[in-house]
Every structure is written in C-alpha cells, then in structure tokens.
Amino acid sequence: MTSTVRRAGAFAAVGAISLAVPVVSQTFSRPVATVAAAAPFVTIAALALYVIEGGVVFELFARPGDRRDGRLYGLAGFALSIAGLSLLATQFEMPIGVFTMSVFVLSFGNLASNAVRSRGADPIAATTAFVAVAFLAGLGSHAAADRILGLPVDLPVLAFLAATGALTAALLRTVLFERDDPLVLLSVGLLLWLFADLAIDVTPQGIVIALGITVALGYVSFALETASLPGMLTGVLLGLLTIVVGDVGWFAMLITFFGLGGLSSKFKYDRKVQRGIAQPNEGARGSGNVLANSLVALFAVIAHAAAPRIDAVPQDLFLFVFAGSVAAAMSDTLSSEIGGLYDRPRLITTFEVVDPGTDGGVTWQGALAGLVGAAIIAGIGAGMFETIGAAGAAVVVAAGVVGMTVDSLLGALIEDRYVGNQGVNFLATAAAGVAGGGFAIALGLAPI
Template identity: 65%
Template sequence: MTSTVRRAAAFAFVGSLSLVVPALSVVRSLPAVAPVWTAATETVAATAPFVLIAVLALTVIDEGLLFDLFERPGDRQEGKLYGLAGFALAVAGLALLSVQFGLPVWAFVGSVFALSWGNVGERAVDAVTDERVVATSGFVAAGFLAATLGSAVAATLVGRTLTGEFVALLAFLGASAGLLGALLRSVLFERDDPLVLLSIGIVLWLFADLPIDTTATRVAVALGVTAGLGYVSYALDTASLPGMLTGVFLGLLTIVLGDFRWFAMLITFFGLGGLSTKFHYDEKLDRGIAEENEGARGSGNVLANSLVALVAVLAAAASPSHTGVDPVLLLFAFSGSVSAAMSDTFSSEFGGLYDNPRLITTLERVEPGTDGGVTWQGGVAGAVGAALIAGIAAGLFGRVGLVGGAVIMAAGVAGMLVDSLFGATIEGQWVGNQGVNFLATLAAAVVAAALAIAVVPL
C-alpha cells in the first residue's frame, strides 16, 4: 500500500468517527442518561472528538508514526499536521450544524464519508494508473457508495425507517456528494479539503430539504446516462475533466429533480454546443476566435451557461410548497435560459466563420472575434439553435405547446442579443465572457417567464 493510500485511509478512519453523532441518539435515550442530557451536552459530545483531534494535530503530534501517517505536503516543514487539523475542524463544524441547526444527520455523515472515502478510492486507483479521469471515477464511485451506506447507517441509528423512497433519496444525496466532491477536488488543492467538505455538507442540506419524489431506479438510470454521456464528451475533447464533472452533476440534478424531458433540453445544448465548438476549429484558431483548451469547455464555461437553468430546476423541485411559484413558469425559465445558451453558442461558433461582422451597437465593421460583433449568418444560426430547444420543449411538454415553443424561441434569441449587447458595452470592463453568458441566460429566463404569463394559458 502506497503512502498516499495509507494517508487517505487514515483520514477516512477519522471521518468514520462522524457516526458518533447519530449514535448519540442511542445514548441520550438510556434511562440513566435522559434526565441529565441537554442541548449543550449533545453539542459537546458531537464536536469534542474532532476538536480534540485538531488540538492533538497542532500541539502534540509533531513526529513519529502518527505524524508520518497523516502528514500532507507542507506539514513536515511546519512540524504540524495542519491538514488533519483542518479536516477535523470542518467535521466538527458540520457536526455543530447537525445537532444545533437542523442539518440532517444522514446528510452530515454522507458528506464526511463521500470526501474521506472518495479520497481513498481516488488514491487507490491513482496508484495503478496515470489516467486522471479513471482516478476521478474512483473518487466518485467510492464516495457515492460510502456516502450512501454511511447515511443509511446514520439514519438507522436515529430511528429513521429505510423505506424505498428514503433509500432512493440517500442514493441521490450520495451520488451528488461524490460528484460534487470530485468536481471541487479537480479545481482545488488537497489542502482545500475542509472547504470541499463544508461545501458538500451545505449542498446536501439544501437537497435534503427539497420535497424530492424519486426512486432508486431513476437515480441509477440518471447516473448511468449522465456518466456515459459525460465520458463521451471528455473522450471527444468537447469538455475538460472539470467541465465533464460539472455537466454530469447538472445532468443528474436535472433528471432527478426535473425529469428526462428537462434533461433532453440540457443534453442537446451540451452535445450540439460542444460539437459546434469543434466545427472548423483550426479555421477558428487561425482567425483568433477559437475556444481555449482546444475547444474543451471547462467548469466555468459550463456553469456560466447552465447556472440559471440549475436554479430553475431546483426552484421547480421546491415549488409550489416552498416558493409559491407555479412550476410551469420555472419550466419556461429553464427552457428560455437553455435556449439562449444554445442560441448564443451557435451564433458565435458558426457566425464567427464569416467575414465583415458589425458591432451590434453602432453597426460599424469590426474584426472577427470582436466582443459584440455580429453577422447575419450568426443570427440565423442562433435562431436555429433557439428553435431546437423550443421544439424539444413544445414536443415533450403538453403545457408548453406551439405558443409556448414560440415564447421559448423568442427568449433564446433575446438572450443571444443581450449577450452581444453586453459584449459590446460591458465585457472586458466590468465582467468577463462567462459573466456575460450568465447575464444573457438570466435575461432569457426572465423574458421566457414574463412572456409565458402574458400569452400562454397556464
């Protein structure tokens, strides 16, 4: 066993102590303990083991076998186990949120297990292969399985019955934890694990609070479909590793929180948008308008174009019980934002191949690739892209129909125009390209929802 695998296993052992928190429910139910058990007692009992580990890491363990086992890069030079201390304190923080502020104990344990055991899976695979995507798959698989099993044990300890629906929820939370952890680990450093852990815990808390109605089969199919399509995008170099993980995570959420019809729109954008980036890539490179990283879109690009859609599907899952908003309006917001992302991508990737673009604000001729420069060919391509998403929405959702499809197409084109206008006015001064993409999809979502209220019978 290599040193990195041993270290990951040692951290996983510490993470497994998180089961102490749900076990406290058994302790406080004992007849001799119940009369004197208080909220303060539970807080101390839940956090003390991890605070103690952090104190020992910073003050006592400065050499020997334990130091060698837990040390991370940089710890040897400082003579302190900062990595272990940070991890233990992050676990203590989540434990406090669990016992005092309502973070479900199974989400707490699932978060800790996903990161700690996910690291074991990644390091074990990393010891036998240099393929980054394979090692990352090891993190996702180990994190998913450990989080699901750990959260099930935690739920059992606090007396929660493991019904089929609840197990499906735990599987969804475990898959989300594994994917989110792998994504954050791919863009951060190992020393940032406390931040990764806290992020996973907060996200799972949000998901656990949603009225999610799903099945284990649906979660399994969602994982299989999104993982398969994600790997294809990575193999075709249309997405980087972080970009692929972001797409798979968003796809999982869209299928489970929405359904496969919502996902059909999203995957159409991911697939055709990625392929359009590769279209005549060498020519775009010569013209200075090609996407960086050989056209492989990263997590920032994917999120900039999909964050509004993600918020819409999360809000739809929480509606109307938590928001009071008609879920159909959020469907239009989702569809409008994806339509704008597709429209803008087609407009840029196809329109950029033509000469004599004009600045959208003044109509003066500018060089290809100039922010805010448009061509009529790009406008046509953008309209086609918007129409594709609108057609999928109209064909798959009876509540959308032809009128709703026209609304979604109009919103997509409006988003494309907003992207060009912002590109000509504020891009480079106030926001970057990804910020403009986000604002354009947000504008399209607002336009789609407003038009739907005005002209679509809801």
C-alpha cells in the same frame, strides 16, 4: 503503500468517527449530543495544532505544507470542518445521515483516488475511482446512520444524494487544492442538506435510469473531447440533478444544448484556430463555461421543486425560466461558433465592420444559427410539455433571442473591461430566464 495513500487512509479513519454521531444523538439529549458529537473532532484539531510536532503520527498525517510549518494544519482544518457539520446535524435541522454521507464521500473518495493514482493511473481513472468509492461509502454511511436512528432506509433517495455528493466532491477536488478539503466538505454537506430538505420523490427505476444516462453522458462527452475533466463532471452533475429534480423533459433540453453546443465548438476547428476564434483546449469546454451557461437553468430546476411550498409562485413559471435560459445558451453558442466563420462581422452597438472574434461582433449567418438553436430548444420543450405548447414555444424562442442579443451587447460594452466571457454568458442566460418568465406571465401561460 505510498505516503499519500497512508495519509489518505489516516484521514479516512478520522472521518469514519462520524458514524458515532448518530449513536450519541440517539443516546443523549440535544445539548449533550451536540457537545459529544463535536468533542472528538475538536480534540483531534487541538492535538494537531498544539501537541503533535513530530514522530510517527505527525508523519502519517502531514502534508507537504504541514512539514514546512511544523503543524498539522491540514488535519486540524479537516477535523474542525467535521465538527462544524456535526453542529448543524445535532443542533439544527441537517439530517444526520447527510452529515455522515458528506464526511464519508470526501474521506473515502480521496482514499480511492490516491490509491489508484499511486499505481500510475491517469486523472480519469483516479476521478472515476473517487466517484465510485465515494458513492458507495456515502450510500452505506447514510443507510447505517438511518438504521442506528431507527429511520426507514429509502435507497433510491440515498442513491441520488450519494451520487450528487460524489460528483460534487470530485468536481471541487479537480479545481481546488488538497488543503481546501474543509471547503469541499462543507459545500457537499450544505448541497445535500438542500436536496434532502426538498424531499424529492425518487423511484428505483428513476434513479437507475438517471445514473445510467448521466454516466453515458460523461463518457461520451469526454470521449468526443467536447468537455475537459472538470467540464465533464459538471455536465454529469447537472444532468443528474435535472433528471431527478426535474424530469426527462427538462434533461432533454439541457442535453441537447450540451451535445450540439459541444459539437459546434469542434465544427471547422482548424479554421477557427487560424482565425483566432477557437475555444481553447481543442474546443473542450471547462467547468466554468458549463456552469456559466447552466447555473440559471439549475436554479430554475431547484426552484420548480421548491415552488409548491410557496403558494404565491406558480411552478410553471420556472419551466419557462429554464427553457428560456437554455435557449439563450444554445442560441449564443451556435451564433458565435457558426457566425465566427464568416467575414465582415459588425459591432452590434455601432454596426461598424470589425475583425472576426471581436466581442460584440455579429453576422447575419450567426444570428440565423442562433435563432435555429433557440427554435430547437423551444421545439423540444413544446413536444415534452403540454404547458409550453405553440405559444410557449414562441416565448422560449423570444427569450433565446433576448439572451443572444444581451450577450452581444454586453460583449461590446463591458466584456474584458469589467467581466470576463463567462460572466457575460451568465448574465445573458439570466436575462433570458427573466424574459422567458416575464413573457409567460404576460401571456397567461404561468399566471400568478
């Protein structure tokens, strides 16, 4: 057993102490339970910072930076982050099962990933092991906490939360350093708290279908090299959330953008390389690109689920925000990937001829491709939702065109001066979402 696997196992053992929290919360009153829940982890942090300076225990937990500094800062940060989450679980309204699930997802996911990597496996195998073991560990820990607390065990809901936690933790672990585990833990805990608080209705059939579809999505996107590893994890996570929190109709629009957008990046890739307009990494889109184009859509899905609690906001409004933002992402992607293959683009602000690939440069071929992309999303929306219909489809197309136009304008005016390409993509999809919602309200499709 390598030192990295032993260290991951030791951290997992510390994380396993979190299962004592439901016991103490069941046994003691809230103030006493809060202290009793955090005490073991605060004690571990204190020992790591001020007592353990060498020896077997130090070597067991020490990361490379800890050896240089002579202190177990990694262990201290990990223990204190668990203590902080335990405070949210015992003193505030975070479900204790969400607390234990978050800790187990990261702790045992790391252990599985290190164990597989120690055998010489590639990053894909290590990440797959992380997600699989984190999912099972998170599911089991939440179910155990519910049993201890005498709460009903809703396996479909727990499976959704465990899958969300495992994918989120795996994604963050691919883009952050090992020392950032406290940030990963807190991020997973807060996200799962949000979804637990929404009280999403998940059926056994629904979660099986959602997991099956999203796993297949991840495999296909990576096999076709339309997404990097972080991009694939981001797409799978967003797909899962869209299916479960929204429904299949929402997912159909999003997956169409992922699929056609990814394939358009591969279209005539060699020629794009010669023209200097190709996406890096062989056209495989990373997590930043996926998130920039999908954050507004994810917000709309979550807001749609939360809308029944806010009487003044109609649910249908967020359907148009979602569809408009996805239409804009599709429209902008197709317009740039197709339009960049043609000569004599013109700058959208002055109409002067510029070189292909110039920020803000547009061609009529690219604009036409973008319009078709927006129409595809609108057609799917109209077919899947009676709320959208013919008038709503026109709204979605208009929102997509607004987003495509805003993207070109921002590209010409501020890209690479104040914000990067991903920032422009986010702002364009946000503008499209606002336009979609605004047009829907104006036409009475989402009356307030």
